[in-house]
Amino acid sequence: MSPVRRCSRTACGRPAVATLTYVYADSTAVLGPLATYAEPHCYDLCAEHSERLTAPRGWEVVRLSDPSAPTSPSGDDLEALANAVREAARPHDRGPDGRGDGPQAADPMEVARRGHLRVLRSPDS
Numbered sequence: 001m002s003p004v005r006r007c008s009r010t011a012c013g014r015p016a017v018a019t020l021t022y023v024y025a026d027s028t029a030v031l032g033p034l035a036t037y038a039e040p041h042c043y044d045l046c047a048e049h050s051e052r053l054t055a056p057r058g059w060e061v062v063r064l065s066d067p068s069a070p071t072s073p074s075g076d077d078l079e080a081l082a083n084a085v086r087e088a089a090r091p092h093d094r095g096p097d098g099r100g101d102g103p104q105a106a107d108p109m110e111v112a113r114r115g116h117l118r119v120l121r122s123p124d125s
Helices: 047-051 073-091
Strands: 018-024 028-033 040-046 058-063 110-114 118-122
Touching: 058 073
Parallel strands: 028 058
Antiparallel strands: 018 028, 018 040, 110 118
């Protein structure tokens, strides 16, 4: 017997990725992640058949998402990323001596700065 479960649809040999269960009392078809083991009254479906699933007229299809599946970034995630990039690219305020007011500006050993390079005073002087 094959360790990979196959799609329950006739003539489809693709691997199953979702499990379909009918709840007749509620007229609902529930499509969720692949069940841990095969149930006699459930149907395993491949990706193509699970995407194209339709229910009989008057029935509702409930699609449960797989919490372990990777999610695509939402609009909020992309906006937060864009704001972080804008903040990082914004020039920092410089003090009257031309040095920034970050923790490196308070360093008494720093004499000058050019881009990412710093000129440091010798510890002897």
